[in-house]
Amino acid sequence: MKFMAKIGVVGDRDSILLFKAVGLTTFFETEPDSASKTLHRLARKGYEVIYITEELYTQCGEAIASYKSEPFPAIIPIPSNQGNKGIGMAEVKANVEKAIGADILFSEGR
Amino acid sequence: MQGTIVKVSGPLIVASGMADVQLYDVVRVSEKQLIGEVIELRGDRASIQVYEETAGIGPGEPVESTGSPLSVELGPGLIESIYDGIQRPLNKIREQTGDRITRGIAVDALDHEKLWNFVPTAAVGAELTGGDILGIVQESEAVLHKIMVPPNVKGTLTWLHEGGSATIVEPIARLETASGELELPMLQRWPVRRGRPYAKKLPPIEPMITGQRVIDTLFPVAKGGVAAVPGPFGSGKTVVQHQLAKWADADIIVYVGCGERGNEMTDVLMEFPELKDPRTGLSLMKRTVLIANTSDMPVAAREASIYTGITIAEYFRDMGYKVAVMADSTSRWAEALREMSGRLEEMPGEEGYPAYLSSRMAEFYERAGVVTTIGSDGREGAVSAIGAVSPPGGDISEPVSQATLRIVKVYWGLSSRLAYARHFPAIDWLQSYSLYLDKLSSWFNENVSEDWSDMVQRTMTMLQEENELDEIVRLVGIDSLSFKDRMTLEAARSVREDYLHQNAFHEVDTYTSPEKQYCMLKLILEYYDLCLNALSQDASFFKLSSLPVREDIGRFKYTPQEQMLERYEEISALLKAQVRELTEGGVENA
Numbered sequence: 001m002k003f004m005a006k007i008g009v010v011g012d013r014d015s016i017l018l019f020k021a022v023g024l025t026t027f028f029e030t031e032p033d034s035a036s037k038t039l040h041r042l043a044r045k046g047y048e049v050i051y052i053t054e055e056l057y058t059q060c061g062e063a064i065a066s067y068k069s070e071p072f073p074a075i076i077p078i079p080s081n082q083g084n085k086g087i088g089m090a091e092v093k094a095n096v097e098k099a100i101g102a103d104i105l106f107s108e109g110r
Numbered sequence: 111m112q113g114t115i116v117k118v119s120g121p122l123i124v125a126s127g128m129a130d131v132q133l134y135d136v137v138r139v140s141e142k143q144l145i146g147e148v149i150e151l152r153g154d155r156a157s158i159q160v161y162e163e164t165a166g167i168g169p170g171e172p173v174e175s176t177g178s179p180l181s182v183e184l185g186p187g188l189i190e191s192i193y194d195g196i197q198r199p200l201n202k203i204r205e206q207t208g209d210r211i212t213r214g215i216a217v218d219a220l221d222h223e224k225l226w227n228f229v230p231t232a233a234v235g236a237e238l239t240g241g242d243i244l245g246i247v248q249e250s251e252a253v254l255h256k257i258m259v260p261p262n263v264k265g266t267l268t269w270l271h272e273g274g275s276a277t278i279v280e281p282i283a284r285l286e287t288a289s290g291e292l293e294l295p296m297l298q299r300w301p302v303r304r305g306r307p308y309a310k311k312l313p314p315i316e317p318m319i320t321g322q323r324v325i326d327t328l329f330p331v332a333k334g335g336v337a338a339v340p341g342p343f344g345s346g347k348t349v350v351q352h353q354l355a356k357w358a359d360a361d362i363i364v365y366v367g368c369g370e371r372g373n374e375m376t377d378v379l380m381e382f383p384e385l386k387d388p389r390t391g392l393s394l395m396k397r398t399v400l401i402a403n404t405s406d407m408p409v410a411a412r413e414a415s416i417y418t419g420i421t422i423a424e425y426f427r428d429m430g431y432k433v434a435v436m437a438d439s440t441s442r443w444a445e446a447l448r449e450m451s452g453r454l455e456e457m458p459g460e461e462g463y464p465a466y467l468s469s470r471m472a473e474f475y476e477r478a479g480v481v482t483t484i485g486s487d488g489r490e491g492a493v494s495a496i497g498a499v500s501p502p503g504g505d506i507s508e509p510v511s512q513a514t515l516r517i518v519k520v521y522w523g524l525s526s527r528l529a530y531a532r533h534f535p536a537i538d539w540l541q542s543y544s545l546y547l548d549k550l551s552s553w554f555n556e557n558v559s560e561d562w563s564d565m566v567q568r569t570m571t572m573l574q575e576e577n578e579l580d581e582i583v584r585l586v587g588i589d590s591l592s593f594k595d596r597m598t599l600e601a602a603r604s605v606r607e608d609y610l611h612q613n614a615f616h617e618v619d620t621y622t623s624p625e626k627q628y629c630m631l632k633l634i635l636e637y638y639d640l641c642l643n644a645l646s647q648d649a650s651f652f653k654l655s656s657l658p659v660r661e662d663i664g665r666f667k668y669t670p671q672e673q674m675l676e677r678y679e680e681i682s683a684l685l686k687a688q689v690r691e692l693t694e695g696g697v698e699n700a
Contacts, residue, residue, distance in 0.1 A: 062650055062651060
């Protein structure tokens with residue numbers, strides 16, 4: 001059988017309910033504390049990819065930071081029903097800056 | 111026996127016609143009767159170091175030998191005294207001549223007129239040897255002065271003072287010796303350069319509790335041990351020495367202020383009478399002998415001051431007391447040696463210090479130790495020696511520090527980095543060492559707690575880990591560390607700030623009993639363990655590192671001894687509750 005990654009989605013009910021339709025496991029969380037614990041729990045259970053709404057992504061910084069240097073899980077921010085905050089892009093930009101020392105992607109900010 | 115001065119060079123005088131004197135004999139120089147000591151002999155020429163200012167002395171003046179080596183007077187009256195380097199009582203000199211020492215003044219070291227209440231304890235007719243106790247004198251509330259038969263004397267006791275008032279010079283006992291009858295007063299004289307005899311040297315196995323956390327926990331010194339405190343200017347050598355003199359659990363303290371500032375001795379004189387010994391409740395001055403040769407006093411007497419100090423210490427040791435000698439600072443003493451050596455035109459060794467520097471150092475430090483004293487009852491006494499070293503620029507690769515480190519077994523290295531960061535006592539835990547640690551651990555495990563040495567080991571490991579992690583942090587930033595490592599950093603910070611840092615001028619914090627040290631260390635290690643455990647249960651690192659209970663742990667050192675255990679239980683419970691709050695939910699959800 002082909003390798004199937006375990007994918008989880010963490011966020012408020014309204015934003016992530018739709019993921020259930022495509023067969024992902026959803027975890028409804030609004031509080032950062034319990035969301036952090038859910039992240040740890042999912043990581044321990046072997047989830048390889050965790051999608052998390054941008055709201056919670058910003059609030060669970062510590063839990064996410066502890067998996068930054070691990071191969072799994074990949075924790076990926078997704079926009080919630082409140083719209084896109086651009087956190088994912090900001091993250092990419094920060095990583096590029098760290099890697100090469102200059103912002104080569106989005107210099108329109110200047 | 112009279113000679114004539116042929117040369118004067120500062121404190122060094124060369125006199126001719128001195129063929130009959132012996133090395134280290136004391137001489138009186140010129141009509142002013144300055145005290146000097148013969149330190150070199152060539153033919154009939156003697157080189158004499160003069161313990162007083164030699165201005166106005168010229169060739170042709172007479173030099174007279176006393177025929178005996180430089181000696182100290184030992185007997186009741188030593189305690190609470192302040193002496194100069196050759197045991198002249200400074201307070202009496204002040205009464206006689208005012209604030210400055212006049213030259214050639216002769217004052218008895220001990221009060222020969224004062225009446226002491228002598229209580230005989232020996233039995234007439236007994237066979238006594240050197241070191242046996244004839245009787246006792248309550249010298250101060252804290253010190254029972256035992257009057258002993260001088261070393262190298264033995265015979266049958268034919269008469270003993272019936273008790274009551276006696277001066278120290280009148281005979282209190284008569285001994286029938288092989289060479290005839292001998293009358294013994296309470297006063298003894300002993301040459302300072304010769305160690306007083308003992309029956310047997312014993313291995314040091316009991317720690318000298320100092321109440322200083324970094325010392326007692328990480329780098330303990332044994333009773334009868336030798337320690338050195340090297341450190342650059344302003345790093346707190348003198349404060350460390352004062353703290354030891356104040357709180358060390360010795361019966362007698364001999365404090366030698368050697369070449370340091372006068373106000374430091376004043377501090378001792380002002381502070382000690384007001385401080386109470388935590389064990390006996392009596393004033394600390396009641397067990398202290400001070401020897402002051404401040405930086406403006408004649409340099410030759412500085413050389414003698416250390417020997418004077420340790421001889422007095424040995425005398426009390428012979429009574430069966432635990433004595434601690436503090437010498438602040440041995441560098442000034444070595445400089446005095448260098449000055450005399452230079453004037454003697456000896457071949458200089460490293461940095462101009464005489465070639466015999468390290469053997470002289472060893473002579474001093476080797477007189478420390480735990481011994482079975484002479485005398486038939488086999489008392490046990492100890493002399494611990496603690497010397498400050500002031501290496502120029504704080505660089506301990508200089509000769510005095512190196513010579514000291516070869517001899518001492520405990521090294522409390524003060525660092526200017528810590529002093530600059532206002533971390534006092536600035537004893538650098540990464541540099542310092544104590545070679546007594548293994549020997550003393552069984553005492554600590556028995557008398558404080560059985561897990562003491564494990565705790566000390568863990569603390570030390572934690573501090574070393576902190577140092578390694580610190581290097582990584584400096585290189586790539588704190589974010590690169592795992593939360594577990596960051597917890598180690600937090601706990602190590604707690605050890606540094608809440609445990610090792612100790613305020614010498616805070617009423618409670620200045621002295622910490624071993625029990626309290628145990629509780630304090632236990633709390634910090636408990637915090638560390640609980641947090642590591644909580645981290646593995648997904649608790650938030652930031653919440654763990656900012657637990658409100660940390661404030662309580664930090665302030666625990668200011669808790670007075672009486673409320674200590676109670677408060678410990680309180681904080682320990684609080685700690686567990688607060689950590690549990692952060693983890694419990696996580697466990698349930700999982």
